[in-house]
Amino acid sequence: MKKIFVLLLSVLSVYAANAQKYISKNGHVSFYSSTPIENIEANNNQAASILDASTGELVFNVLIKSFEFKNALMQEHFNENYMESDKFPKASFKGKITNISAVSFSKDGCYNVDVTGDLTIHGVTKPVTAKGSISVKGETVSAESKFLVQPSDYNIQIPKLVEGKIAKQIEVRIDLTYSKM
Amino acid sequence: MTRLYLLVAASLLTLLTAKGQDLEKLLDESTGNGVNYVSATFKSTRIVNGHSVERMSEGQLDFRISHRFGQLNTGAYNLWGLDQANIHFSLEYGITNWVMVGVGRGTYEKTFDGFTKFSILRQSTGERKMPISVSYFTSMAVNTLKWEVPNTTLPFWDRTSFVHQLLIGRKFNERFSFELNPTFVHRNMVATELDPNDLFSMGAGARLKLSKRVSINVEYYYVLPPMNDYRSQKTYDPLSVGFDIETGGHVFQLFLSNSLAMIEKGFIGETTGNWADSGIHFGFNVSRVFALK
Numbered sequence: 001m002k003k004i005f006v007l008l009l010s011v012l013s014v015y016a017a018n019a020q021k022y023i024s025k026n027g028h029v030s031f032y033s034s035t036p037i038e039n040i041e042a043n044n045n046q047a048a049s050i051l052d053a054s055t056g057e058l059v060f061n062v063l064i065k066s067f068e069f070k071n072a073l074m075q076e077h078f079n080e081n082y083m084e085s086d087k088f089p090k091a092s093f094k095g096k097i098t099n100i101s102a103v104s105f106s107k108d109g110c111y112n113v114d115v116t117g118d119l120t121i122h123g124v125t126k127p128v129t130a131k132g133s134i135s136v137k138g139e140t141v142s143a144e145s146k147f148l149v150q151p152s153d154y155n156i157q158i159p160k161l162v163e164g165k166i167a168k169q170i171e172v173r174i175d176l177t178y179s180k181m
Numbered sequence: 182m183t184r185l186y187l188l189v190a191a192s193l194l195t196l197l198t199a200k201g202q203d204l205e206k207l208l209d210e211s212t213g214n215g216v217n218y219v220s221a222t223f224k225s226t227r228i229v230n231g232h233s234v235e236r237m238s239e240g241q242l243d244f245r246i247s248h249r250f251g252q253l254n255t256g257a258y259n260l261w262g263l264d265q266a267n268i269h270f271s272l273e274y275g276i277t278n279w280v281m282v283g284v285g286r287g288t289y290e291k292t293f294d295g296f297t298k299f300s301i302l303r304q305s306t307g308e309r310k311m312p313i314s315v316s317y318f319t320s321m322a323v324n325t326l327k328w329e330v331p332n333t334t335l336p337f338w339d340r341t342s343f344v345h346q347l348l349i350g351r352k353f354n355e356r357f358s359f360e361l362n363p364t365f366v367h368r369n370m371v372a373t374e375l376d377p378n379d380l381f382s383m384g385a386g387a388r389l390k391l392s393k394r395v396s397i398n399v400e401y402y403y404v405l406p407p408m409n410d411y412r413s414q415k416t417y418d419p420l421s422v423g424f425d426i427e428t429g430g431h432v433f434q435l436f437l438s439n440s441l442a443m444i445e446k447g448f449i450g451e452t453t454g455n456w457a458d459s460g461i462h463f464g465f466n467v468s469r470v471f472a473l474k
Contacts, residue, residue, distance in 0.1 A: 025212060048212040050204050059204040065217065071472040072238035072275075077429065080221050081393045086355055089217070094205060159394070162429045181211075 020053035020105065022141050022178035029062050029174050031149075033167040040074065040166070042067040049176050051143070056100030058115065060093035060174075082156050083122055091121045095128075103134050110135040115145065121154040132174075141178040146171065217307040222314055222352040223360070225432045225468050226273065226281075226298075228386035229400040229421035230440060230448045234314040234350035234360060236300050237275030240474025245285075246270045247443050247466040254459035262462060269443035274473075289442040296320035296344075304352060318346040322446050339370040342446040346384075356390040364402070366449050372414070377407040382449050388425070396425045398436070402449050419452045423464075434466040 027047035033040040047062040064085040069075040079085040095117010097103070103111040116129040132145030148169045151158060158166050223233035226243065237243055247269045251262030259265060271285030271294075279300040286293050302315040322342050328335040343366070350360035362384035371378055384402040391397055400421045423436020439454035439461045440447065454460030 021207075023208075023211060046215070048208055050208045050211075052204060057204055059208050061208055061212065063215070065220075066215075070474070071470065072241045073430070073432075073470040076221050077427070081427075092205075165429065 021181040022051045022053060023181045024049045024051075024143075024176040024178045027060075027062075027174065027176035029067075029172065031067075031173070032171045034171075035165055035167050038165045040069070042069045042075070042078070044068065047174070047176065049143075049178070050181070051097075051141070051178055053100070053103075053105045053141075056097035058093070058095055058097055058117065062091050064089060064091060082151075082158070088121075088123045091119075093117055093119050093128075097134075103136070105136055105141065108137050113143075119149075121149070122156050124154040126153055139180060143174070143176045143178065145174045148172070215307055216305050216309045219304040219306070219314070219352045222304065222350050222358045223386075223388050223398075224396060224425045224427055225434060225466070227434065227466060227468075228360065228388070228398050229423055229434065229436050229438060229466075230419060230443055231362060231384055231386065231400055231402065231445065232298065232316075232318050232346065232348060233386065234300075234316045234348045236279070236281040236298050236316065237273060237470070239275050239278050240472060241275045242471045242473050243273040243283075244270075244469045244471065245273065245466060247464065249438070249441050249443065249462045249464040251462065252454055252459070253437075253461050253463070267441055267443075285444070287443055287447075289444075289447050290324040291326050292322050292324050292444060292447075294320055294322040294444050298348075304350075313349055313351045315350075316348040318344070318348055320344045320445060322444055335370075342366065342368040344445040344449075346445065358388040360384075360386045362386070362402075364445065364449060366446055368446060368450065373412075375411045376413055380407075380450050381405040384449075394427045398423055398425055398434070404449055414451075414453060416450065417452050417455050417460075419448045420456060430469060432466075432468040434468075436464055437461050438464055 025048050026045055027049055029044045029047045031042055044062055044067045046066045047060065049060040051058050064083045065079055067078065069078065095115055097113045097115055099114055103113065111134050113132050113134050114129065115132055118125050119128045130145050130147035132143060134141060134143050149172050150169055223235050226233060226235050226237065249267045251259050251265030253261050255262055267288040269285055269287035271283050273281060273283030275281045281298045284295045296318060298316055298318045300316050302311055302313060304314040305311045324340045344364065346362055346364040348360060348362050350358060352358045364382040364384055366380040366382065368378050382402045382404045386398065386400040388396050388398050402419050404418050417439060419438065419440040421436050421438035423434055426433040439456050440452035441462060442448045442451060454462065
């Protein structure tokens with residue numbers, strides 16, 4: 001009988017572990033390209049992500065067409081000529097927070113984390129690592145990260161004519177607010 | 182007892198598999214795809230002379246400068262038309278994402294013109310499916326040429342003309358777009374009694390992308406012939422062929438057309454050039470968009 005009890009306990013604990021998933025549907029992703037000639041910025045407020053708090057697994061999806069530029073023509077060029085968003089509608093990330101054990105989801109606080117995984121942009125997948133932070137406040141968990149992406153790594157061609165206007169390294173900022181799933 | 186064990190083990194297993202569920206799938210399930218609007222049916226608000234279904238987005242100002250040179254068949258003396266230039270420039274602005282307005286001025290008959298274009302339907306996939314884009318275009322033009330008949334005055338309204346147009350377009354695939362434009366033109370005053378005040382026309386335009394930044398555009402308007410053929414001037418249906426070249430901030434359109442005027446009233450009703458005897462003009466439009474918002 002004791003054994004059954006132990007088993008039941010373990011079942012319950014699995015349940016509990018299972019419940020430790022967090023989702024974010026209106027995450028904010030922005031990117032900046034800064035050159036002496038022109039600064040370009042785009043914002044997207046429809047990023048979606050799920051974080052598994054027990055394993056540190058992290059998935060992330062963003063629709064390319066939801067990036068908003070100040071200049072509508074630039075937005076059209078971004079979709080049509082650079083990202084080819086009809087062919088590659090999404091950018092995604094699938095990876096892991098490697099030091100998830102350092103984060104206590106039950107205690108308020110801010111924790112630095114290391115993220116590693118595969119980033120897919122423009123149909124090209126590359127392994128990436130980035131630093132970020134997770135802050136826990138009651139039921140909500142928010143995550144932030146900032147990293148650099150090189151368009152040429154993802155087969156995004158930039159014509160000679162505008163080379164000076166688009167940075168070689170684009171800074172990507174991610175700001176997500178998760179709630180329990 | 183063993184049964185109980187089995188039961189517990191089985192429930193454990195199902196839980197474990199549930200836990201191993203692909204996070205990616207879970208993410209796809211919990212987020213919809215939304216409405217996916219088709220963009221860039223045409224690269225510019227004009228196919229060549231006439232309007233396309235495209236409009237300026239909210240807060241975007243388009244400054245356009247267009248030229249039509251003289252007719253090719255005027256020969257070497259006029260450098261095949263390049264000595265003569267007709268200009269049209271305009272400022273066009275997106276008030277909201279579905280209404281744009283514009284004002285312009287053209288050399289042709291020293292015309293001032295103003296237009297409004299409403300986006301009625303937008304081609305989309307995803308949660309809302311719409312096979313076509315539809316816009317409604319209406320414009321008014323005022324001819325400001327000096328009135329040369331002595332001892333008479335020309336009332337203002339006799340200088341005006343009006344256009345109503347439905348723009349029905351579809352982007353068939355990444356490279357090919359097509360548009361049909363049923364058009365009605367009313368001219369308050371025409372040259373002689375025999376010329377029609379009202380014109381009915383069916384326009385057609387197409388875009389074929391040759392590369393990411395260059396496309397070939399064709400535009401033709403079939404003008405319903407008037408009942409009589411005693412018009413003061415023989416006119417032809419406008420046909421234009423050219424390229425759209427996009428260079429980041431600008432869109433350049435370079436083309437050949439048998440019409441000189443750059444507004445609907447002129448190119449639909451008053452095209453006197455004929456492709457068959459090289460009565461065509463070289464022309465270009467330059468569009469520069471500024472974000473005012």
